[in-house]
Amino acid sequence: MKKILFLTSAICGLAVAAQAQEVNVVSWGGSYEKSQVEAYNKPFTEKTGIKVNMTAADNPATPLKAQVEAKNITGDVFDIETSDAIRLCDEGALVEIDPASLPAAPDGTAASDDFIPGALQDCAVANIFWGTVIAFDTTKFSGEKPAKAADFFDTAKFPGKRGLPKNPKRTLYLALIADGVPAADVYDVLSTPEGVDRAFAKLETIKADTVWWEAGAQPVQLLADGEVVMATGYNGRFFDAMVAEGKPFEIIWDGQYMDMDMFAIPKDSPNPEAALEYLKFATDTQRLADQAKWIAYGPSRKSSAALVGMYQDGKTEMGPHMPTNPEHMTTAVMDDPEFWVDHQAELSERFNSWLAAS
Structure with missing residues (x-):
């Protein structure tokens, strides 16, 4: 017992x-x-x-x-x-x-x-x-709506503030895509000093119109509050806002960054x-x-x-x-982790210095 x-x-x-x-x-x-x-x-x-x-x-x-x-x-x-x-x-x-x-x-x-x-x-x-994509508030555009990555940088045709992450990994690729670099060539271009200069020059064109975000929920909130008319962010967050919360947003898949x-x-x-x-x-x-x-x-x-x-x-x-989705992959930029292992520190330093400059 x-x-x-x-x-x-x-x-x-x-x-x-x-x-x-x-x-x-x-x-x-x-x-x-x-x-x-x-x-x-x-x-x-x-x-x-x-x-x-x-x-x-x-x-x-x-x-x-x-x-x-x-x-x-x-x-x-x-x-x-x-x-x-x-x-x-x-x-x-x-x-x-x-x-x-x-x-x-x-x-x-x-x-x-x-x-x-x-x-x-x-x-x-x-x-x-997951993808970093562009989303816009459909109520802010009565005529033609943005449809391409280049439209994100066209503040004359599509006026209003933009939301971007305070992060070189999530911004430099988009600048190059919008400047005409094919998705498959983004990292080849970004691995050269001239390519880096080109990306920062493109970002400079909307720097004064940009609201910078740091947390994943922020771009959704920036759009919902009307602080920006377009923002980049994580596709799942935008999906949740559109489908679960009924927000009047639309996603642009052109030039999405996949990770x-x-x-x-x-x-x-x-x-x-x-x-x-x-x-x-x-x-x-x-x-x-x-x-x-x-x-x-x-x-x-x-x-x-x-x-x-x-x-x-x-x-x-x-x-x-x-x-x-195959339709969303045609112009997608695939993450290159080895590139960022080698270049994250130097590009972050330059990005932060560029942000701090007037």
Whole structure:
């Protein structure tokens, strides 16, 4: 009887320990965070008993770098851009992830073959493809409406303030596209001093008409408040404003900038085992497809595509709103993470100096 009681107590203790586990996820907030809560966090907690704590940041790579430098890691999983994942991995700050440990596709295809090329890095696993796009307030244009990236810079034909991110990665490409550089050539041009000068010269033409933003929710709010008539921002945020909130916005897909967000686990995270379980769960086929019910970002797995259907309202087909829609890819600029690993610091320094100049 004592042995039975002992075993029962031990089993209960393990159950309590499992229930007491938690994982701290740092992401981007807003409608994107909501999509993760619904598609990942709630079902993960229901399945494992592990509580998920979400923290929002304007860019999760910023607190991740700060925590690494301070040797005080409080987050377990960070949702970061590919270039940051590569850089921090090279610096030895992140846990390496074995693709063989990730769940296979429903038909048995190994994860290494199921993820879209580039979605698996040494220390990170992509969850979504997303686009930085132009959106405009349709009520501000009674005649011809803007339709091309070049129209964003044409304040004579389409007067009004513009909203741009305070970030060279999200602005220099657009300046070159608007100046006539083909999408496929943007990084070739930007890798030369003349190309950088060309991009800044184009930005200079609208500098006086620009409102600068830093957080993902801001361009939507700038448009809604009438502070700008056009803004660049994340396609999922604009989709949410248009479909869920009924805002009179329209997206221009010409020259969209496509990137991936990736889950990464820092070394010495407080809950490493729970972090890895969360990462594997959140990047399986069904979970990535489920997220598309809540926001218009493309899943990083091939096997998820066929499972993407309607938005949560039950009437909006998600396919036409995805950045990965073939019609939206014709003039898309694909992120080059290796370029930004090599040039982020110098271009950020020049961008900040240019902003500060009168």
